[in-house]
Amino acid sequence: MKRFIKIYILIFLLVFLFLSSNYSAEVINLRVSWWGSQTRHNATLKVIELFEKKYPNIKITPEYTAWSDYWTKLNTQAAAQNLPDVIQHDYQYITEWVTRGLLLPLDDLIAKKIINLSDVAPQYIQPGIIKGKTYGINLGVNALGLVYDPELFKKAGVPLPKTDWTWDDFKNTVIQLNKKLGIYGVEGFTGQIECFKIWLIENGQWLYSEDGKNLGFDEETFTKWWKMMLELEDANAVPSIAVDVSRTGLGVEDQFIVKQKSAMSLAWSNQLIAISRAANRPLKMALFPRISKTAKSGSYLKASMFFSINAQTKYPKEAGMFIDFFTNSIEANKILAAERGVPISKKIQAFLKPQLTPAQKEAFDFIKLVEKYGSPTPPPDVPRHAEVSNNVIGPIWEQIRYKQISLDKAFAQLKSQAEKILQRQ
Amino acid sequence: MFRLTKKKKHDLLAGYFFVSPWILGFLIFIIFPILASLFLSFTKYDILSSPKFIGLENWKRMFLEDRRFLNATKATLKYVIFAVPARLLFAFIVALILNLSEHKIIRLYRAIYYVPSLVGGSVAVAVMWRQIFGLDGLVNFIMEKILGMSRIIWLGDPKTAIWTLILLAMWQFGSPMLIFLAGLKQIPESLYEAASIDGATFWPQLFKITIPMLSPVIFFNLVMQTIGGFMVFTQAYIITGGAPLDTTLFYALYIYQKGFRDYDMGYASAMAWFLLVIIAIITFILFKTSGRWVYYEAERGR
Numbered sequence: 001m002k003r004f005i006k007i008y009i010l011i012f013l014l015v016f017l018f019l020s021s022n023y024s025a026e027v028i029n030l031r032v033s034w035w036g037s038q039t040r041h042n043a044t045l046k047v048i049e050l051f052e053k054k055y056p057n058i059k060i061t062p063e064y065t066a067w068s069d070y071w072t073k074l075n076t077q078a079a080a081q082n083l084p085d086v087i088q089h090d091y092q093y094i095t096e097w098v099t100r101g102l103l104l105p106l107d108d109l110i111a112k113k114i115i116n117l118s119d120v121a122p123q124y125i126q127p128g129i130i131k132g133k134t135y136g137i138n139l140g141v142n143a144l145g146l147v148y149d150p151e152l153f154k155k156a157g158v159p160l161p162k163t164d165w166t167w168d169d170f171k172n173t174v175i176q177l178n179k180k181l182g183i184y185g186v187e188g189f190t191g192q193i194e195c196f197k198i199w200l201i202e203n204g205q206w207l208y209s210e211d212g213k214n215l216g217f218d219e220e221t222f223t224k225w226w227k228m229m230l231e232l233e234d235a236n237a238v239p240s241i242a243v244d245v246s247r248t249g250l251g252v253e254d255q256f257i258v259k260q261k262s263a264m265s266l267a268w269s270n271q272l273i274a275i276s277r278a279a280n281r282p283l284k285m286a287l288f289p290r291i292s293k294t295a296k297s298g299s300y301l302k303a304s305m306f307f308s309i310n311a312q313t314k315y316p317k318e319a320g321m322f323i324d325f326f327t328n329s330i331e332a333n334k335i336l337a338a339e340r341g342v343p344i345s346k347k348i349q350a351f352l353k354p355q356l357t358p359a360q361k362e363a364f365d366f367i368k369l370v371e372k373y374g375s376p377t378p379p380p381d382v383p384r385h386a387e388v389s390n391n392v393i394g395p396i397w398e399q400i401r402y403k404q405i406s407l408d409k410a411f412a413q414l415k416s417q418a419e420k421i422l423q424r425q
Numbered sequence: 426m427f428r429l430t431k432k433k434k435h436d437l438l439a440g441y442f443f444v445s446p447w448i449l450g451f452l453i454f455i456i457f458p459i460l461a462s463l464f465l466s467f468t469k470y471d472i473l474s475s476p477k478f479i480g481l482e483n484w485k486r487m488f489l490e491d492r493r494f495l496n497a498t499k500a501t502l503k504y505v506i507f508a509v510p511a512r513l514l515f516a517f518i519v520a521l522i523l524n525l526s527e528h529k530i531i532r533l534y535r536a537i538y539y540v541p542s543l544v545g546g547s548v549a550v551a552v553m554w555r556q557i558f559g560l561d562g563l564v565n566f567i568m569e570k571i572l573g574m575s576r577i578i579w580l581g582d583p584k585t586a587i588w589t590l591i592l593l594a595m596w597q598f599g600s601p602m603l604i605f606l607a608g609l610k611q612i613p614e615s616l617y618e619a620a621s622i623d624g625a626t627f628w629p630q631l632f633k634i635t636i637p638m639l640s641p642v643i644f645f646n647l648v649m650q651t652i653g654g655f656m657v658f659t660q661a662y663i664i665t666g667g668a669p670l671d672t673t674l675f676y677a678l679y680i681y682q683k684g685f686r687d688y689d690m691g692y693a694s695a696m697a698w699f700l701l702v703i704i705a706i707i708t709f710i711l712f713k714t715s716g717r718w719v720y721y722e723a724e725r726g727r
Contacts, residue, residue: 072685075472100473242581245668246560387687391493398670402583420490425469 026057028318031084033063034305035070040339047332051325058318078102085313086322089136089306091127096383097308098130104309105133109320116324124344127303127377136306137323140341142268143299143370144194146186146286147275152263156180161264161286163297163373170289171228177263178237184262185237187255190229191244191397192266193389198288198298199225201375212382213422219411226400226407233401241401252278269363270304270341276359283359285366287373299374301367304341342367384422392417466695471688483695494696496671497679503587504675505654508594513646516598520605521635535606542599550593551663555580558589558664583669590660590673601646608642609635640719648711655704676700 034044041064048060063084065073071093077083083102097103106128109115115137117125128136146161153160158176162169174185189195200206205217232238239247239256247254252271256262258279267275269285276283287297307326309319325332333348338356342364343349349364356364396414399405405413429437441448466483468476487494523535544550557563558579565576579585616634625633636643658677661667667674667682676696684693 072472075688078473079475096473102473240578240581242578242669243560244581245665246578246581248666248668387689390682390686395493395671398668402670404670417492 028058028315029061030058030086030315030318030322031061031063032086032322033070033074033084034088035065035067037066043336043339046335047326050329050331050335051322054325055318055321058321060322081312083310083312085310085315085319087308087310088139089308091303091306092381092386094128094136094306094308095130095380098135099383102311103135104311104313104316105135106137106309106320106323107134109316110134114317114320114324116328119328119345119347121344121346121371123301123371123377124303127301127380128306130380136303136308137327138303138344139307139326140270140304140338140343141367142270142302142304142341143367143374144198144266144268144302145288145299145366145370146189146264147257147267147272147283148264148286149257149260149279149281150284151281152177152181152183152260156263160284161289163287163369164293165286165289166292167228167289171232174232174237174264175235178235181263183260184239184256185232186264186266187239187257187262188244188266189264190233190238191241191401193393193397195266195288196225197378198300200298201300201378202288202291202295202298206378207385208382208422212384214419215415219408222411222414223407226410230400241398245398257283268302268304269366270339272363272366273357273359276362283362285362287369296375297370297373299370300377301370301374302377338364382422384424388418388421392421462694462697465691466698468691469689470691470694472690473688476691479691483692484699486692487695487699493671493674493679497674497676500587500672500674501655501657501676504591504594504657505651508591508657509647509650509654511591511595512598512650513601513643515595516602516646517605517643519598520602520609521631523602523606524609535603539599539603541597542602548659548663550597551660554589554593554660555664580665581669583672586665586669587673590657590664593660593664594654594657601650604642604646605639608639612638637720641721644711644715644719648708651707651711652704655700655707 032048034040036044044064045062048062052058052060061084063073074083074087078100087103089097089103094103106115110117117137120138124138124141125134128134128138130136148161150160156177157180158173161173165173177183177185197207200217200221203217203221205221207216208214209216233240239262252258252274255265255275255278257265258275264286265275267285272283272285288299290297307323309316309323313319326336327343328345328348330348330351333343333352336343338352338360343352353361353364392414396405396410396417400407400410465476467478467480469479469482470476519538523531523538525531541550555562559565560576560578560581562579564579568574569576577585579589612635616638617630620630620634656677657675658681661673661675661678662681665673667678677700680693680696680700683689683696
């Protein structure tokens with residue numbers, strides 16, 4: 001009997017403990033997830049600490065990995081209905097997630113100024129708007145352009161890329177650089193789907209039709225692009241496909257532009273910082289060429305990544321406060337140092353400006369250039385884009401560059417195979 | 426049926442109790458996933474939402490529409506056909522050499538030759554191979570600077586890329602070599618003595634004694650290496666990523682890409698089951714032919 005009494009007391013105590021701890025728990029627990037490098041992890045963790053100090057009743061559990069594991073993990077969590085409250089999201093997947101109803105519309109929080117976007121220009125907010133509602137807050141602005149080495153241009157006696165240069169100028173520049181210096185004119189360019197996308201924007205087209213069920217470009221635009229690219233490859237002014245393939249997966253340090261074996265290279269503006277550091281000499285950034293002097297450059301502002309909120313979160317307000325802190329707090333952005341791209345708030349931009357390194361300043365200036373002369377941001381990728389790009393566009397691009405297929409046949413195959421995937425149930 | 430005594434029953438129960446961790450692990454982590462993947466192969470499953478039954482849709486797509494599936498099958502068959510015999514032959518030759526004497530230094534060599542296999546499927550070796558056959562790698566350096574030839578873009582040329590991987594497989598001959606070596610030690614010395622008294626030199630001895638006596642070991646190695654060959658993944662994943670033109674897109678790599686890159690887990694499951702069928706058929710054929718060339722001492726009287 002005595003033993004049972006002991007057990008009863010124990011159980012009673014346990015229950016009591018459980019209940020009391022539940023009642024006293026005023027602390028709100030938020031889970032925040034992101035992908036990134038170690039630099040980003042360190043900075044973000046520091047900002048979280050700062051946030052917790054400012055709001056002692058909010059505790060944040062960070063969940064972070066590298067890009068490659070991030071989506072596998074998130075998808076598993078989504079399947080288990082166990083998503084974090086604040087989710088770092090990407091342009092490539094956000095539409096799919098919105099379609100599945102996994103994300104919370106943020107318009108309410110923005111209207112109530114919990115997420116304050118009054119210092120943010122509309123074109124920075126626009127990428128996060130899907131089907132008329134805001135689902136992602138842009139964490140930094142990026143743009144695709146051409147990194148170039150002014151020293152090499154001077155040595156070759158080739159004029160520097162102008163803001164309003166055309167594709168003919170570009171072609172001549174690449175070929176001249178190659179002829180004069182015996183190095184590549186540009187690297188990582190001819191086979192890049194991103195470059196083709198920009199070409200499509202300049203031609204008023206897009207990869208997919210509006211409903212995402214068909215290809216959105218015609219054969220003429222496709223053929224024109226490839227004739228130009230193949231001309232550069234045939235002149236050996238750019239790395240051939242075999243060279244590109246044998247170099248996939250190499251780090252920044254091995255890029256041709258770093259080793260002065262290429263005068264230009266394709267890059268996102270936030271990559272300029274890493275490339276400049278590896279090259280250890282000043283590099284500049286130029287806009288994408290235009291189809292004519294009067295047309296717009298196809299370079300566009302892209303949200304490097306978003307913060308989104310889980311549709312099932314218990315604390316939408318607190319999650320919003322965290323995003324606001326990231327967007328508007330000067331102390332937070334001092335730590336983050338524009339590593340996720342140029343901050344979207346004008347106030348923060350103005351504050352960071354005097355502390356920038358030359359490479360960071362060049363990246364900031366490039367963003368301003370794109371803002372002025374670039375094209376509007378294209379719609380987010382359709383949900384099946386990754387599959388189409390990996391299994392249809394990529395392999396066909398390779399076949400074209402290996403000269404295994406004629407351009408008209410390539411287009412026919414591209415259309416039939418891509419649309420089969422896009423129209424599959 | 427025979428009745429168990431109480432003591433026997435108790436022993437039996439205790440036995441099952443003690444192996445229960447393994448049995449549970451086997452059921453939960455092996456049998457369940459296998460059956461689940463069979464089920465998934467008839468569904469559309471993107472990990473994000475729950476699986477949807479679509480009948481034979483995945484299988485139809487695989488056989489009728491997917492060109493890359495065909496590429497992957499071709500690349501894998503080519504790899505198995507060349508890499509497995511090459512590795513076995515190489516392992517056999519090295520084992521023969523290492524079997525010649527019992528000197529201490531030979532023992533050291535045995536250990537050294539096993540090292541590449543110890544680090545076998547590891548990422549580090551693959552990364553090293555990338556460097557060796559890279560544009561400015563060791564091989565091109567030798568060809569250019571020492572032999573005066575023009576360099577070859579090994580990993581970027583559709584004709585050469587797969588051969589670098591086959592060469593890597595050949596270089597990792599250690600584990601079949603060890604098994605061959607153990608087999609060689611089992612062959613009775615008296616057979617060789619008798620043969621040499623009859624005047625048989627090295628070559629007749631090799632073909633009349635060593636190879637027939639070793640045939641069960643050769644068979645074992647052949648089966649294991651063939652199965653392993655079909656499942657090759659890391660090398661292609663790190664070194665070539667399936668490029669150029671899908672010539673090194675090995676089957677397991679394509680399964681991975683489908684499942685974890687395109688989030689098409691149903692399709693990936695179907696592919697995995699098809700691979701299982703292929704491996705089963707080929708292993709079955711190997712076993713069927715084994716009666717003709719594998720010699721078991723114990724069956725001498727048959």
